[in-house]
Amino acid sequence: xxxxxxxxxxAKVRPMFENExxxxxxxxxxxxxxxxxxxxxxxxxxxxxxxxPQWNVNANQLGYCVSGTVLVSIxxxxxxxxxxxxxxxxxxxxxxxAVYHIENIGPDRAELVLALRNERPQHFSVRxxxxxxxxAVLGNTFELQASAFAAFxxxxxxxxxxxxxxxxxxxxxxxxxxxxxxxESQAPVLTxxxxxxxxxxxQFWAALDDISMYSLxxxxxxxxxxxxxxxxxxxxxxxxxxxxxxxxxxxxxxxEYLLGPGDLYFVPRAYxxxxxxxxxxxxxxLIFFDQPMPADIGYRATATAFSREVxxxxxAIPERELPEFPFTPVDPLFVPRVNPSDPVSK
Numbered sequence: 001x002x003x004x005x006x007x008x009x010x011a012k013v014r015p016m017f018e019n020e021x022x023x024x025x026x027x028x029x030x031x032x033x034x035x036x037x038x039x040x041x042x043x044x045x046x047x048x049x050x051x052x053p054q055w056n057v058n059a060n061q062l063g064y065c066v067s068g069t070v071l072v073s074i075x076x077x078x079x080x081x082x083x084x085x086x087x088x089x090x091x092x093x094x095x096x097x098a099v100y101h102i103e104n105i106g107p108d109r110a111e112l113v114l115a116l117r118n119e120r121p122q123h124f125s126v127r128x129x130x131x132x133x134x135x136a137v138l139g140n141t142f143e144l145q146a147s148a149f150a151a152f153x154x155x156x157x158x159x160x161x162x163x164x165x166x167x168x169x170x171x172x173x174x175x176x177x178x179x180x181x182x183x184e185s186q187a188p189v190l191t192x193x194x195x196x197x198x199x200x201x202x203q204f205w206a207a208l209d210d211i212s213m214y215s216l217x218x219x220x221x222x223x224x225x226x227x228x229x230x231x232x233x234x235x236x237x238x239x240x241x242x243x244x245x246x247x248x249x250x251x252x253x254x255x256e257y258l259l260g261p262g263d264l265y266f267v268p269r270a271y272x273x274x275x276x277x278x279x280x281x282x283x284x285x286l287i288f289f290d291q292p293m294p295a296d297i298g299y300r301a302t303a304t305a306f307s308r309e310v311x312x313x314x315x316a317i318p319e320r321e322l323p324e325f326p327f328t329p330v331d332p333l334f335v336p337r338v339n340p341s342d343p344v345s346k
Contacts, residue, residue, distance in 0.1 A: 005032075006267060008031065010262045010264060013031055017160065021045070024044075025041065028120055037117060038118075039119050040115055043102065043110075050104075050162070052101065054123050055100065055123060057097070061115070062092075062117075063091060063092045064215075065088050071103045072092050073103075074094055074099070082178075082179055084175070085169065092181070093211075095207075105167045115211065126157075127157040128156060181204075186204070192333075192334050192336075195222040199212070211288065212291065212293065213289070215284065215287075221337055226273070226299045227274070228296060229296045231295075233269045234267040235288045236287045237286045240282075241281050242261075244275070244344065246273060248271060258278065276341065300332065301329065303325040
């Protein structure tokens with residue numbers, strides 16, 4: 001298949017930062033020019049590693065823990081503070097400008113997928129921001145002598161650093177928190193014999209105001225019906241499995257590509273697209289949207305909305321040759337696959 005502007009693989013993107021403690025891989029507009037209002041980072045932290053305190057300048061962040069256990073601490077506007085434990089299958093939200101840190105507190109490697117609400121996200125670190133000020137200014141800030149800051153290393157931040165000492169997890173860090181959402185423990189909002197959907201959107205998570213995420217699982221017997229999103233772009237990350245996706249561009253160019261674990265795709269708002277499983281394994285997608293309550297229009301409801309006379313004229317065939325479209329007032333998220341899969345083109 002030809003190279004597609006809609007897809008990339010995080011395995012093929014060079015990490016923006018990497019050391020023995022972990023790595024940060026970034027897919028933004030520079031890597032994937034088609035991106036709008038969304039970008040993605042993959043963060044890997046080895047045991048004992050800390051993603052240093054930082055804040056996003058121009059983007060809210062939505063994180064999904066793929067594996068491991070991390071501690072997240074956030075200092076938000078007007079000095080509101082929260083600290084909580086995030087485990088595999090759970091999510092957290094950090095508002096733009098809030099300073100936060102992520103720390104691997106478990107015995108195993110932690111992996112997180114972070115969606116940011118900007119195609120060119122920017123951030124500041126606490127270390128770089130302190131280093132921007134003189135020792136005298138820092139001393140005045142904390143009512144200390146300037147000499148108290150003489151030992152500070154003034155080189156740029158390392159982004160991932162090693163924890164010194166034992167893990168310090170506050171007792172209340174495992175309590176319910178408004179910035180934390182246990183998406184995979186939720187009952188699916190939609191469930192079919194051939195797939196289900198769990199949804200992190202403002203209807204269920206009040207912290208979200210301009211971003212959301214669906215965790216979709218599709219079995220070999222099902223298919224995500226062809227559809228488009230009128231007011232939101234779609235950015236998907238393949239957590240497991242293999243699928244085929246087809247996207248129609250406004251110039252009538254047809255883009256079809258295969259997806260596997262670690263792949264990232266992007267569909268601009270209102271572009272028709274569909275997804276189906278390749279092989280006999282279930283696929284899991286983490287799909288991020290640039291709206292807090294994403295919605296779509298599907299082919300099934302479209303065929304119901306217009307008269308058979310209109311459809312026959314549009315397709316330039318006699319009405320009697322039109323299929324008997326099922327009455328569909330509300331589009332299903334998934335449909336059963338009643339026909340064999342089309343051959344996979346190479």
